[in-house]
């Protein structure tokens with residue numbers, strides 16, 4: 317909730333800082349022009365939507381010396397592989413959260429909001445561990461977890477069930493939780509509340525600081541490409557916007573599960589924008605102009 321407040325205040329400050337200046341500009345130019353066009357022309361970049369954003373004689377990716385082409389290519393390739401690894405990592409960690417392969421909205425809800433309909437013990441006993449104990453014992457364990465795992469029932473009633481059916485696998489030698497210890501059983505018997513504030517804060521700040529640098533450098537390199545100005549600006553700015561949406565959606569999902577959709581939209585958005593930027597930059601550095609896609613008109617290619 318604090319975060320939302322901070323964001324509202326921050327956007328208010330930005331709006332106040334930029335509003336008067338915009339008004340002046342809007343008044344001094346043709347008032348029929350939409351606001352963003354006025355803003356663009358005031359930056360002396362372009363009056364026309366489809367002009368290529370390169371001033372005559374300036375450095376473009378195609379004109380770079382081989383040194384910088386190799387440098388940028390190395391960086392972009394490593395970032396590309398990094399993005400794919402990030403995708404795999406998401407499949408492996410969040411993907412399993414609901415017990416089914418592949419990332420779904422439920423996975424994200426389970427990771428951040430938790431599965432508040434029951435404990436991990438209960439969902440495992442109804443899922444992967446269903447075959448491990450007869451129904452009567454399973455129900456006894458589920459009932460115990462639903463009663464908030466009272467310790468007084470552990471010695472006489474619950475521990476024997478675990479001893480008989482579970483600890484053959486769940487013991488100190490195994491890499492899975494050791495259920496000879498009550499503390500470990502209590503952990504899985506708790507209702508899953510999703511990601512903690514501590515985890516979210518840690519992951520958020522690492523994500524925001526780290527990834528914004530990737531987008532800065534990818535955008536910087538892509539900025540030297542020959543591309544329609546409008547699309548260039550969209551491609552350069554969307555990753556940052558979607559990164560904020562992504563991180564914000566984790567926090568919102570912790571309280572309101574439907575925001576998991578924004579995590580998916582955010583992640584998809586910035587992956588797509590970076591992929592387009594990386595491919596465009598590589599293409600313009602190494603391929604002859606005839607093979608570029610999209611094809612720009614000859615007279616705009618300022619050769």
Ligand code: HEC
Nearest residue numbers: 436437440444445448449478481482484485486492493504
């Ligand atoms: C044949 C070996 C075996 C037996 C017996 C077994 N389990 Fe498991 N259990 C596993 C394995 C392997 C995993 C980890 C795989 C996974 O997460 O899907 C696991 C995972 C779990 C988890 C999730 C732990 C976590 O934190 O991720 C719970 C809860 C669980 N078992 C409960 C039980 C209970 C209760 C019993 C007894 C009724 C039991 N298991 C019996 C092999 C076993």
